[in-house]
Amino acid sequence: MLSVAICGAGGLGTRHAQNFRDIPEAQVTLVYDVVEEAAAALAGKVGARVASRESDLFGDEVDVVVVTTPTPQHAYFTIKAAQAGKHVLCEKPMCRTLEQGEEMLEAVRAAGVTFMVGHVVRWFRQYARARDLIQAGEIGEVGVARTSRINTMPSGRGGWFRDYALSGGVTLDMTIHDFDWLLWTFGPAERVYSVGAQRLMPELDYALTTIRFESGAIAHVEGSWADTGAFRTCFDIAGTGGLLRHDSTRMSTLTLQRRAAEEGRVGVQVPSSPAFRSPYMMEDEHFVQCVLTGEEPAISGDEALDAVELALAAMQSNEAAGEVVELS
Amino acid sequence: MATRLSIMSFAHLHADFYAGAIAALPDVELAGVWDDNPQRGKDAAAKYGTEFFSTPEELFAPENEIQGTIVTSENVKHKRDVLAACEAGVHILCEKPISTNVVDARVMIAEAERAGVQLMIAFPCRYTAAFGQLLRAVRNGELGEIIAIKGTNRGQNPGGWFDDPSLAGGGSVIDHTVHVVDLMRVLLDQEVIKVYAEIDTAFNPALPCDDAGILTMNFEGGCVATLDASWSRPGNYPIWGDVTMELIGTKGNASVDLFVEHVDTWRSGDGSYLWEPYGDDANAALIAEFAECVATGAPVPITGYDGLKAMEVALGAYRAAETSEPNDLPLP
């Protein structure tokens, strides 16, 4: 039985804690958060103890530390945990700076622990399916791949998502999902050019990024924290032999409507696409399997850092206004 | 008396749309056709019940009383045909792109001015109800300041001379940049000052021209925009392509998808699935406006200068792609 400690009891900490509670080979034993009430509330929900001190995370009874703090703290907790011999599941983006990422990789390698970054889109089946189709040559050589990931401006506890210095804005925090998928699917990027509106944070952030891959493929990546509606994604991937397209707003298998029954209560329509196992659950199950068997996680630390590098390059291009950033 | 229009060349498939639009308009008449491909010209003249002339001079002979002409030849021949119309003192509606280089475009604009004829450029997307409503919303400030626009004008490769750079001046980028850039210029009332692009021959490696292009633009007021000008729709795509824009403003967002209105149509006979469109006929509205300007002398709403500024972005994009560096506009 793996003993799992959750570090950061916010949105993603809650999601992972609930998953690990439900995985037979794992058990959530500790929850840590700088906001003690947050830790207590989550601990209560999943039947764990509240870690009263940070150092509890690295005690003998813990096997796995799940790092779900805001991004700038990922490195600190990952390194500490690895040095204490703990396996680490760290939320994406892996880190806020490349230096942090290098240090994280060094620490987990030196410790020989299992380390994975939560690029959960690899378990979203539409993205996995599209990649499989591309790899099988079903649409020939890809010429132009377009992706969009669109949301309202998130907040996070204390509003940290709205601080560009902390979250990196939409490009590092959210578009990184597409960067990871594109790198996974098309291989290394050669150069990147990006324009956007991060100067308008904290009201909104929006960026349009063009990537040229060494394979020759061109990607156009839209990241939006400027929307007013529900979270949505889409892609449109054109090749010499065909076209792949997916639009999350058109793939709801179930829609529930509520008629405005009482005075002052609005009717709502909630579309959804329920699945027996959520992508987050599949991700966490995979991680548990890797820890138990010693097998390499599907997402290597190097790949996670490559995605950060691409995101930071796009941000650099954007900030410099008109700079084409070459990738090493 | 009906307004007497003519068509110079049926090389561009839009010539058929325009001839159809003229036929449908009550006070406009297709008074003659000239084409440097005589057979094509004769076929068209027969189809639309008008006369074929074997030279522009004969077409514009005084007794024909041609008041305006539509130029739908291959892109590199626009200049030749526009100058012939100027010479004859006939107003012109020229297919986009205005030409394939800045020098030719400037000559065309100057000659029209000298001859006292109007030179209008065919940007029919302006004549859709959706764009009109979007423009009003933007001008009323409903979206606040527009800070970013994501545009697409993707299509199937039209083939024929469109694939021949010596006739078209390029491939998909010169073909598909100008419509959406024109719409963006109108919405923002600003010019593009910088363009970057990734351009390639991606979908049919045997082509002598580009068929994939992603452009990134900076407008003078700070708005940024991208445009997908690729022939990336496969041959069995259910419609020729699209024109879309998503606008991000400080107060709100908007998206337009100008040609999305369709009835899904499956034909079991040939196994096809197609979008049968039912939306606005933008070409008809464009022709009606041109005919109106010819008849009344009102200034055309889309000028040669508009055509030049839109084309410049495509030309700048080619330069940027060659050097992998953003290119400043206007071009020298």
Ligand SMILES: NC(=O)c1ccc[n+]([C@@H]2O[C@H](COP(=O)([O-])OP(=O)(O)OC[C@H]3O[C@@H](n4cnc5c(N)ncnc54)[C@H](O)[C@@H]3O)[C@@H](O)[C@H]2O)c1
């Ligand atoms: N994979 C995904 O789909 C996805 C979605 C959202 C967020 N994320 C990532 O997950 C991470 C957490 O995001 P979130 O949405 O849960 O944010 P959140 O603000 O909801 O939660 C962060 C929690 O960390 C706590 N915290 C802050 N500093 C701490 C510290 N030094 N030590 C311990 N706890 C600390 C906060 O009090 C808060 O409870 C981020 O890196 C984010 O990018 C991933």
